[in-house]
Amino acid sequence: MSDFLVDLPSHLRDRLINALESGLLDPFPNVASLSSVLGNREGMEDVVADLLELGSLGISGPAAAAWLRTVERVVARTRRPDLVWSGPEVPGLHARDTRSVYEELLGSAEHSILASTYAFFDGPRAFEVLARRMETKPALRVTLLLNIQRKKGDTTASEQLVRKFANHFWRTDWPGSSRPNVYFDPRALDQDGPGGVLHAKAVVADDEAVFITSANLTEAALDRNIELGVLIRDRAFALTIAGYFRSLVDRSLLEPLPLA
Numbered sequence: 001m002s003d004f005l006v007d008l009p010s011h012l013r014d015r016l017i018n019a020l021e022s023g024l025l026d027p028f029p030n031v032a033s034l035s036s037v038l039g040n041r042e043g044m045e046d047v048v049a050d051l052l053e054l055g056s057l058g059i060s061g062p063a064a065a066a067w068l069r070t071v072e073r074v075v076a077r078t079r080r081p082d083l084v085w086s087g088p089e090v091p092g093l094h095a096r097d098t099r100s101v102y103e104e105l106l107g108s109a110e111h112s113i114l115a116s117t118y119a120f121f122d123g124p125r126a127f128e129v130l131a132r133r134m135e136t137k138p139a140l141r142v143t144l145l146l147n148i149q150r151k152k153g154d155t156t157a158s159e160q161l162v163r164k165f166a167n168h169f170w171r172t173d174w175p176g177s178s179r180p181n182v183y184f185d186p187r188a189l190d191q192d193g194p195g196g197v198l199h200a201k202a203v204v205a206d207d208e209a210v211f212i213t214s215a216n217l218t219e220a221a222l223d224r225n226i227e228l229g230v231l232i233r234d235r236a237f238a239l240t241i242a243g244y245f246r247s248l249v250d251r252s253l254l255e256p257l258p259l260a
Contacts, residue, residue: 004046004047004049004050005047005050005051005068005071006071006075008047009082009083009095009096010072010075010082011082011096012038013068013071013072013075014072015037015038016037016038016047016065016068017065017068017069017072018065019037020061020062020064020065020068021061021062021065023061024037025037025061026055026061027051027052027054027055027059027060027061027064028051028052028055029048029051029052030048031044031045031048034047034048034051051064054067081230081231081232082095082096082101082230082231082232083095083096083228083229083230084096084097084098084101084211084213084228084229084230084231085097085098085227085228085229086098086099086215086221086222086223086224086225086226086227086228087224087225087226087227088226096231098213098215098221098222098223098227098229099222099223101211101213101229101231102129102203102211102215102217102222103129105203105205105209105211106129106130106133106203106205107129107130107132107133108133108205109133109137109140109205109206110137110140110206111139111140111141111206111207112140112141112142112143112204112205112206112207112242113130113133113140113141113142113143113180113203113204113205113206114142114143114145114202114203114204114241114242114245114246115130115142115143115144115145115202115203115204116144116145116146116198116200116201116202116203116245117145117146117147117201117216117217118147118197118198118199118200118201118216119147119216119217119218120146120173120216120217120218121217121218121219122218122219123169123172123173123174123175124172124173124174124175125219126173126217126218127173127174127175127176127217128175130142130176130180131174131175131176131178132176134176134178134180135176135177135178138178141181142180142181143180143181143182143183143245143249144180144181144182144183145182145183145184145198145200145245145254146169146182146183146184146198146257147184147185147188147197147198147199148161148162148165148184148185148188148189149188149197150188150189150190150191155191158186158189158190158191161189162184162189162257162258163258165184165257166257166258166259166260167260169182169257169260170259170260171260179259181256182256182257183248183249183254183255183256183257184198184254184255184257185197185198185253185254185255186255198254201213201214201215201216201229202241204238204241204242204245205238206238207235207238207239207242208233208235208238209231209232209233209238210231210232210234210237210238210241211229211230211231211232212229212230212232213227213228213229213230214227214228214229215227215229
């Protein structure tokens with residue numbers, strides 16, 4: 001048997017397991033039936049060959065699913081990251097979709113979300129999933145890290161720029177009645193040129209999963225641009241990332257956005 005079943009991304013292996021358990025897929029599939037479950041992807045012939053080998057050993061669909069669940073547990077322990085991609089589809093590349101990963105993490109968190117982005121457009125759409133989750137889970141602790149940028153040549157006092165951004169964010173961009181904690185990097189507002197900007201694009205969900213990406217929370221980045229990221233489910237790693245950002249807040253290196 002080859003490694004194709006082992007090398008399948010976790011979300012595709014989960015689809016395969018569910019199809020085998022439910023009887024939607026039998027242990028002797030063809031490429032067409034497998035593609036209906038996993039989508040039209042390169043390498044389906046190799047996955048079919050592996051499943052046929054299991055079937056030839058007398059292994060039923062539910063038994064094959066149980067074996068794959070064991071594979072999933074073993075693979076999970078290796079903490080292999082999921083590749084996350086935006087842009088033109090590349091045949092044979094097993095990768096998650098950027099928007100789907102964002103919405104999955106923001107829309108399924110149980111305890112906490114920490115999300116950082118350099119830029120966002122169309123706030124109501126960008127934050128819709130998160131705002132809806134906060135309504136569903138009132139105890140959810142949400143922290144947003146956003147960049148406030150001074151335009152070149154603008155000599156407006158930093159306090160006024162922050163107040164203007166806050167008024168627009170709370171009145172126009174944020175779509176929910178429950179409010180997250182929002183922080184910004186004040187160095188980006190230095191009049192002599194930014195001493196630094198908040199450029200990180202990342203999500204930490206429940207201190208369990210970390211999504212690090214080149215994509216901002218914009219429609220172009222989520223759906224059209226070529227963007228690359230990784231989704232890592234590792235509690236120690238997640239706690240390290242979240243702890244770093246929280247330490248910046250605790251040391252007042254990131255400042256709270258005023259409430260309008």
